Amino acid sequence: MTHPDANGRHLWPVNGPDPGVHELDPEPFPDPVHDPYESTPPTTTRRVRLTPAAGIRLRPTFWLWDGRMPHGAITIGPGREGIGKSLFCAWLAARVTLGELPGEHYGQPKSVIYAATEDSWERTLAGRLVVAGADMNRVFRVEVEHIGGMTLPLSLPKDCDAMASEITAHDVALLIVDPLISVLDEKINPHADRDLRTGLEPLAKLADQTGCTIFGLAHFNKASGTDVLSRIMGGRAFSAVARAVIAFARNTRDGDGSCVISQVKNNLGKLDVPSLRYVVESVELDTAEGPAQWGQMVITGETNVHVNDLLDDAPPSREETDRRKERELARAWLLEFLAGRDEPTWANDLYAAGAEVGNWSEDQLKNAKKNTPITVKKVGKRWYWQLPADDDAADSEEEGKSARAQERTEADPPS
Structure with a gap:
């Protein structure tokens, strides 16, 4: 029973109202609105999946360059500045476009995509490719066109999907990146391994899915010692994600200006492949504006000298x-x-x-x-x-x- 107060409101007895009503309001509270998500587990885009090893198809390793550069994987090429690493890229591109590189595509000319940020195509790269003997119709400079018409440099992994389409469309067997660190997204810290992997692992996936070998140049840092992998500028992920590493060094022992290429990592093959000796020669070409000089790398044969033996012989910084x-x-x-x-x-x-x-x-x-x-x-x-x-x-x-x-x-x- 209720009792009206001075304002005409009905009060419930002191012993309390029925459940669900307020003492100053005879009407029951409305039932709470049911939250449909309250008892529903949160949705997720991730799930754990287990695959029996017995169901995994075995695959052999193929080589772009026999025993040195695996097909469909990343290879890093570190070395000091000024010893012809970029000339090696021109030599490698020429051999691939002519079908002259011993390996999977020997006798089958393939195309090459060349991403370079430090050298001019008109004054440097195109001339190097010409003197190296490349089929210039099979070498492609890569740029990114913005919707507004602006031309931008390649940015990975942002442009990986678009690159996959171009690699397939143009029969590309080799992507050269000079230097590799220059095409990573600007938000990636190249010195933080975990951050660096977010850029390199999609690149490794691109190589694997397209069968295109990716060769990226790298510089040495200021560290000392003969461990080449620890002297690659940037995070350790550069050498960890790469399946092979081919290093360059000047042969200071012979004193003839020659340089050496050595295999310092080879996850998919043998590490004891012979080192190669090379020299750099100057070649003159005629241009519409007059003659000009370009460098040419000439591999003279195998050598018993290894890059590891030369690192501490290099002139100090x-x-x-x-x-x-x-x-x-x-x-x-x-x-x-x-x-x-x-x-x-x-x-x-x-x-x-x-x-x-x-x-x-x-x-x-x-x-x-x-x-x-x-x-x-x-x-x-x-x-x-x-x-x-x-x-x-x-x-x-x-x-x-x-x-x-x-x-x-x-x-x-x-x-």
């Missing part, structure tokens, strides 16, 4: 030369500074003096100490440096430690 010079200056100062002290010098005092004299960091001074007779020992919680006297060097156990042992003891930071 300007940055490396500057670092070496600075290290020698720091080393000379260290020896002079410690030679005038009879007592060991606290490391922190030495670092402060080095910073004041030559603006050298702690790490620079530690590197400068290598291959010197300077010894380091710990007293309490402090580290001390000392240049021992010649007469005492043989008698002191601390002073007789090897440079390697000293580096290990110095791992604890001085206090």
